[in-house]
Structures are given as structure tokens and as C-alpha cells.
Amino acid sequence: MRFVARYAPAAWALALGLLLLGPALGPGYLLTYDMVWVPDLALRGDFWGLGTALPRAVPSDAVVAVLDSVVPGMVLQKVVLLGALALGGLGAIRLAGRSTAARLVAVSAYVWTPFVVERLWIGHWPLLLCWAVLPWLVVEAARFRGDGRLGAALPFLLVVGSLSANAGVMSALVLLGVGLTRRGAVRLALAVVAANAPWLVAGVLHLDSATSSAAGGVFGVNAEGSLPTPLSVLTLGGIWNAEVVPASRTGVVLPLVLAGVLVAAAVAGWPLLRERLGRRTMDALVASWLLGYGLALLSWAAPETVGGLAGHVPGGGLLRDGGRFLALCAPLTAALMAAGAERLAGRWRELAPKVVVGVAGALLPLALMPDAAWGGGGDLDPATYPDDWAAARAALADPPPGDLVVLPFTSYRAPTWNGGRKVLDPLARYLQRDYVVNDQLAVDGRLISGEDPRVPAVLDALQEPDATSRATALGRLGIGIVARETDVPTSPAYDAPVAGTRIFHGASVDVVRIDAPVALREPPTSWVVALSAAWGAFLLLLLGGTWNVFSLLWSRMRTRRGFQ
């Protein structure tokens, strides 16, 4: 029985991860909306932050490009997704105290939420990694407050939780909120800056293009079904994109039941949790929850203001998808659910009622959102890339100079080989060159402009009267390769013949080398120096963590020898 009590919560965390992903763990690549994984993501200058576009995927793309040179991309994607879900569940256990019932409830309350399901379905995996490490950061930060040591795990957790700008901000807030003390302030702040340095510096270097469209207010949180937006958000739902909301969330009964249970558990569990975590940690968790809930609601209550901030204040675009900040609410929500269950189970001395409370509390989130199971009932089927993509990549093994542009010059695809599921066009990442992609987004029939100054220039170039003048215009923009997907709907606004030498012809892809002069992009030396320093700090943090791991192992070995 002790064995079951000890390992059941961890096994439950893994089981929920498996159940949420389901078919996505089969052979192939899960390609859904913003989630694009390819067999071997080649490291290229833009992934360091040197591109002309706002560095939205810094440092996540570079980290994946390095890791998938060791582990195949297909395996790495599954490790990341399953690892994130399991890590999140295991982290929730750390906030739940010693009661097995409470731990089981904590796992379900943390993992089986609309936030996790919707962000998984829309493909925001760096955000999920951030969500996964937040409870661990709470625990590690509380420890740091006591002993003042960064420790072996904290640097790695911080890096994993800071693979995108929003994620980095939230990880930093939680870590500093819980762990900041006068004694350790400098060390903790340096660690936070180092983990976030790549996207921070790249963002500052792109300050002139760091404002988004003011129409970005459409990315605010929304009501799901008939439930009012504040209640949808209270239950960690309300993502802007209705296409990725589970159908069970569009009714009124189940989300309302969940909201009621959350409030009841919060009231019941509050004193117990406050006593266990201590006032400082509890206050920090409450502040995180209020901030997350407040920012999410702000994007709903004042979309014009948030859109205006994104449109006029550099970096203001971080606020436009306000639902992302609900990750800040997740640790306290799960910990309160667990504490409420613990208090309820504590009313009985016998084992049986405690088991009932634990099992019922663990199953309740699943019962309230059953259609999230098995990858949304099989919707998360992995895809296999067309054969000729690999051949096109091989043809570009010794690529001509210049960047790549993929035509039709639109951002999203719904390929038949991906089951018709929408995905950010994967071809540019699949091939090896730096690339220009159209960062305009169509939402509710409106086209929201992006930030990359080369995008309108490419669209203009495509409007030139003939193929030769288009090639010349693209060459002036630093583009030397044009790949065309021939199985994608097209229109003259986004596609037109470009003169050049065909270097690959396949069933679904053609690749042309532009013969006109190509004005190669040379990033300013100051950019290279600044980004080298930023990445150096990032690596230094990882090296510090590795050093701490070896020190820990070494001291344990010495202790063991001492006992012998």
C-alpha cells in the first residue's frame, strides 16, 4: 500500500500526459497551428536573433536546432511534449504536501485544464514548458530563499521556462516573486537575465520593428460557450481562437461545475495551504494568480488598449494574447484544489473515504472535459512529410547565396498530408536556409499585419510585371532561393513566376535559384557582438547548472565513501 501511495501520483502524471497526447505519440510529426517540428532543424543566423523579423522564436528554435542534431526531431518533439505534461504534473505534486489524495488531485487540477489542452492544440509548446516548470520554480525559489544557493536544478528549470518572451517573463516573475531576498537578489537577478538574454537582446536590436498591429486586440481572451468570460478565465480557459476550444467547454453546465468546485476548494484549502507554504510563498502565488488573471481579463475588457499598446509600445505585443498569462494562475489553482481535497479527506480516519476523495478529485477534471482525451479524440494525428521535401532539402545541401522565400507567400497551410489541419508553413524550416515568411495573420476575415519589414517588400516584388523583374527585386531584398509549393491554393497577390535556374522539381515542391544579383544580408557587427554576449550569458547559466550537478554528484559520492 505504501508503494502505491508513493508512486501513484507520479504514475498518474505520466498517464495524463499519455492520455492527452494519445495518437500524437505515434510515428510522424505533430503539426498543429504554431507547432512546427521538422526532421532536422538546421541552425541558421536568424535563429540567433539576426533576422529582419521580430525574433519570436528566440531562443526556442536555436535550442531545438542544437538538440535535434543529437536526437532526431521526431523523437525530440515527443520527448518535449510528453516531458512537459509529465513534468507539470510532477511539479504540482511538490506543491501538494504529503497526502496521496491531495497529490492525485493536484496532478489532475494542474494538467487536465483548458489552458493546457488549448495551448497544446494551438501548438504553443514553449509556453507549455514554462507552465511545466512553474511549480518547480516555486519550490526551488522557496529553497533558495532559505539556503541562498542556485543549486543544480534551478538554472535548467529557468532555461526551460524561458524559451520564448512570454514564457521568460512569467518564469522570472514567479522565481523572483517567491525567491527574491536581499541576500540573494544579485545572484537570482543575474540568473534571470542570463536565461532571458537571447530574446531580450534580440528584441532590443529589433526595437524599430518591435511594435505589432494595433488590430492585435482580437487575441484577447474570450468567453467559451455560454459561460461569461471572467468565469471561463477563472477555470483557465478562454483562449482567443475558438477553433481550439474543446467542445465540452462550449456548454454551460460543466465549466460552471468546475468554477464552483474551484471556488469551494479555494475556500476550504486556503488555511491549510497558507500554513504549509508559509506566508511569503503564499503571497507570491496569490500575486502571480492576480497578475495572470488580471492580464488575461485586461485583454478581454480593453482590447483596444492592449492592441494600442502592441501597436505603439515596443514589446507591448507581449500582452496581446492575454490568455497566455493564465499559466501564472495554474500553480495556486492546483495547490488550492489539492489542499481542499486534503482537508476533505482529513475528516475521516479510515482509508476508504480518503481513497474516494482522492480518486473522485483526480477524475473530476477528466469528467468535466472528457473530449480532451486521446489527443482530442484522435485529432492530434502525427503527419509524415512528402517524400520530395527531403529531396528538395538534399538539392539545397550546397545552397546558393541568399535567403529563401516560399511561394505562395502566405503563412498558414492545411495540407492533405496533415489531415487538413492548419499549420504554419513548415517548408521554410524544413529547408536549411535563413528565410522570409509572411507574418500577416488572418483572423475573423481580417488581415493583421506583421512586423518583418521585408514582408511588404516581398509582396511588392511579386507584383512586378514579369518574372525577370521579380527575380531582380527579390535579389535586391537578399533572396536567392525561391521554393514553390505546387499543391497549395494560390492567387496572384501571393504568387507569381520568378526567373532563375530550376535546381529541384518534385511532386509538390519546385526550387529555383535566382540568377539576378543577390544583395546578401550582413548583420551589423554591433548586433553580432551584442547577441554573442547574450548567448554567452545563456550558455554560462547552463554551464553553471552543469557544474552544480557535478558538484552535487561528487559530494554524494564522497559522503557515501565516508560511510563505507
Added chain:
Amino acid sequence: MQGFLIAFVSVLVGGGLAGATVVGLVDSQTAPPEKSPANVSDPVLEYGTTS
């Protein structure tokens, strides 16, 4: 008596869970499809819809 109570509560809780699951499944089967099918002939695919 206590054993009976525990069994009764278990049946109640189990019934509640089963009921919630059934409601959820019915909701998910009767609601409009959560992912609107992509218009494959449109060159600019919608990234998403807010309602």
C-alpha cells in the same frame, strides 16, 4: 453502518463523475465542430476565429 455510508458515498461520487462525463461527451458530440474546416481553395488561411 459506516461501511454502508462509505459505499453509499462512493456510489454517489461515482454516479456524479459518470454523469459529468456523459454530459461532457454529449456536449462534445452535439456541439458544432470546434475546428472549422479549412477552406482549401482560399489562398490565405485563417489563423483562427474568435467566435
